[in-house]
Amino acid sequence: MDRSQKADSVAQLNAVFNEVGVVVITRNLGLSVAQSTVLRGKVRDAGATYKVAKNRLAKLAIQDTNYEGIGEFLTGPTAIATSVDPVAAAKAIVDFAKTTDKIEIVGGAMGALVLNAEGVKALASMPSLDELRAKLIGLVQAPATKIAQLSTAPAAKLARVFGAYAAKDAA
Numbered sequence: 001m002d003r004s005q006k007a008d009s010v011a012q013l014n015a016v017f018n019e020v021g022v023v024v025i026t027r028n029l030g031l032s033v034a035q036s037t038v039l040r041g042k043v044r045d046a047g048a049t050y051k052v053a054k055n056r057l058a059k060l061a062i063q064d065t066n067y068e069g070i071g072e073f074l075t076g077p078t079a080i081a082t083s084v085d086p087v088a089a090a091k092a093i094v095d096f097a098k099t100t101d102k103i104e105i106v107g108g109a110m111g112a113l114v115l116n117a118e119g120v121k122a123l124a125s126m127p128s129l130d131e132l133r134a135k136l137i138g139l140v141q142a143p144a145t146k147i148a149q150l151s152t153a154p155a156a157k158l159a160r161v162f163g164a165y166a167a168k169d170a171a
Contacts, residue, residue: 006057009053009054009057009061010057010060010061011061013053013057013058013061013062014061014062014063014064014065016049016061016082017061017062017065017066017067017082018065019084020082020083020084021083021084021085021086021110021111022082022083022085022086022087022088022089022090022108022109022110022123023067023070023080023081023082023089023108023109024080024081024082024089024090024093024105024107024108024120025070025073025074025078025079025080025081025105025106025107025108026078026079026080026081026093026097026103026104026105026106027076027077027078027079027103027104027106028052028077028078028079028102028103029077029101029102029103029104030102031100031102031103032102035100035102038096039093039096039103042092042095042096043081043089043092043093043096045092046083046088046089046091046092047083047084047085047088048081048082048083048085048088048089048092049081049082049083049089050079050080050081050089050093051079051080051081051082052078052079052080053078053079053080055074055075055076055078058074058078058080059071059074066109066111066112067109067112069109069112069114070107070108070109070114073106073107073108078106081093081108085128085129085130086110086123086129087123087124087126087127087128087129088128088129090108090120090121090123090124091124091128093105093120093124094120094121094124095124104117105117105120105121107119107120108120108123110123
């Protein structure tokens with residue numbers, strides 16, 4: 001990798017760090033190519049990215065971003081998972097780490113808040129942004145449904161009473 005390629009790589013990583021909501025640092029402990037492919041697929045399906053980056057370049061890229069605190073995690077064979085959704089990357093990595101001992105969660109950050117491995121696991125247990133939106137929509141729609149049921153209930157009761165009187169008079 002020549003100097004211009006390194007500069008481009010640092011610029012791309014810096015742009016990523018300025019856009020994302022969470023960064024998770026993992027350590028590769030001998031993942032096979034097949035396992036790595038499965039991991040990348042799961043991370044991609046969650047709406048996140050997973051990238052192996054040179055530690056020195058990543059340390060340069062985190063300068064002047066909210067993620068400067070994760071520099072201490074960038075030692076050894078590391079990879080970086082990122083996502084705009086603060087839970088997606090953490091959830092995908094933690095779920096995959098449960099299936100194999102060949103990947104270690106080192107730590108991460110959510111904005112300026114630096115997380116250790118336990119913090120990343122706690123973050124992964126939270127509902128994702130889409131799940132929270134669905135719950136919120138459900139809560140907003142529930143009162144409207146109840147109001148509609150209440151407003152139609154008296155009319156339905158009146159109709160049944162009139163129907164009963166009509167049936168009684170006809171008999």
